[in-house]
Amino acid sequence: MSEDLLRVPFPQRAGAALKDAFLQEALTIATTKFIDLRREAFEGFPQGDALRDRARGIKEATLQRLDHYLGLLADNVERLGGHVHWAATGEEAREIVLRLCRDRGVRMAVKSKSMATEEIDLNEALEHAGVTPIETDLGEYIIQLAHEKPSHIIAPAIHKTKGQVAELFSRELSGRFAADPEVLTAVARKELRQKFLQADLGITGANFAVAETGTLVLVTNEGNGRMVTSLPRLHVAVMGMEKVIPTMTDLVVFLSILAKSATGQKLSSYTTLVRGPRQPGELEGPEHFHLILLDSGRVRQIGGPLREALYCLRCGACLNVCPVYRQIGGHAYGHTYPGPIGILLTAMLKGTDSVKDLAHASSLCGACKDVCPVRIDIPRMLVELREQVAHEHVAPVAERMLFRAAGRLMASPALFRLGARAGRLFQRPFTRGGKLRSLPLFFGRWTATRDLPPVAPRTFSERWDELDGPKR
């Protein structure tokens, strides 16, 4: 993720997003549409709930013997003629790809959409090494041309208008193109078709990897995943190690809920199961297949507080329903993975330090947990993360004192009552129209963007005391 963006603190990034009228509209339209499509897909699918439970069970059972399944996957990939690499860090993964490029004289690489390669900043590394990486998912292609970053896990360019895309294509691809999605898609098809045929290397991620058969599974709508694994002479897949699942029977459980959660489709247009390089007698497919299994902070969560985040299928459903994401969009989060799950994944991959602000970018309403196809308890982990942030990075002195005072106040009924009475007295000059609208000192930073309800004329506990009759 661009360092420039991260130099601006999160509250300012979020503030800028809130003032971007186009972004606000695009986010509302996109997230509302995704929510409706997902709901319709599950309404017509009564077995959905049971399958979600089963999918969750498979993820948990796999984690319990992850060593076994990773070993089995590697054995099977190698048996089929592929090569397996183990990368502890993103840097190691990049080094492996660059070495392969040097050894095989790769000049151009075509990529199908992959969050894992986004996460390890592979494109920048390839460019430095003189290899041209071409993103081939239409949304990713658009933002690559614009030198931007994805703003949604499954719809990377939702922040751009068709007018902006037309302008971008006209400038970068020398032509005059109408602001019509049909026209622009045809332009990209023609441009990228040549790249598929010319490229030496195809780079993919993986949605799943089936341990027992050594099969990599790619789910796409455009068909670029198929192109990238069929046409270049070399295929490299970079996969988070948690994507392994045991069997084909397990795979169909996930397939039956993944597309419904992501786009509301019963299945995405293409689900591609790839086993190793081209087999004898085949006319197409790569001569060499390399699988890179990536740790980069994942492994330590097997026994860590974010274990459940390792279940994530990257469907994006939790983004669409999140009241915070719906307001600020993906870029404001400032990291590869946005939204509620993105906060947890960022903490996993980059450490708690990187989410000290983001841990609070949630209303804890629980909508994310409700829509998650594998029912990840995101709110619970966010609360735990906040606790950790509070312990480790010590908030400003004033905030700490305030919370300590509030703690004392709430622990003692007498103090609490006294506080309520004092509050009623001191709030008077600041109350307008029944709300606290501007508080003095550093409290003013809260009321600058929010109203605060004043202490009630009679508090609940005061009214309770006045009630007649038995109270217990």
Place this chain on the structure above:
Amino acid sequence: MTTRAEFLGRVRAEMRKVGAPGPPAAPERPAHLGEAAAAVRREMSERWPEALVRFVQEFERVAGVFHRVATPAEVPGVIRAIARERGAREILTWAPAELGMDLGPPLGPELAVLPAPPGGGELDRLRHREEAARAGIGVTGADLALAETGTLVLLSGAGRPRSTSLLPETHVAVFGPGALVESLEQVGAILEALHVDPARSMSGAVINFITGPSRTADIELTLTRGVHGPKFVHAVFVDGLGGAPR
């Protein structure tokens, strides 16, 4: 660089923090995979007409175009009509042995039929790639037709190139009653059997599930077809098409 032993060592160390790891859980699936797949085949040999109704409904929902003919002899006529409609002159096909029919004689000479060479030599490969890149229509079989989702399942292998259903603007899949299955669960049983039963084992590296044309909604969420793969997908169901199902 990290070795397999180091990587898995770290995984194990983490696993022990949660508790002593037991044996891997037994997979939730039938004990005899070959038999389970055979049972699916038996059931479907009775129930395929119902599955076909559902397939048509779902296939059309994802913008597929469905055709039904009685005998293999009528297939070339369907393809000629599609070629006329699309203004296509060159027809890429799977090898006749894999497709179950040779389209060359009935469609020639006004249409150029380009069957995949059954072998995999370097010259064949180059020629095929060039043909695949320029043909307007690709004709394949379908190993499975999944009713629940309107999905065609194609296994790659000798004489069944991956790109026949990918590079041309129009993809036509020809199949008979033996390909029909009802549910993803049944597909799971058949995929399991494919990987354990050497007699049924697939020769190629890829299995593709194809559900309608290539599509994207990446520009303002406007649904657009044919971004990289085919813009049009046709299914030609042949009542009288036999052949050993996979």
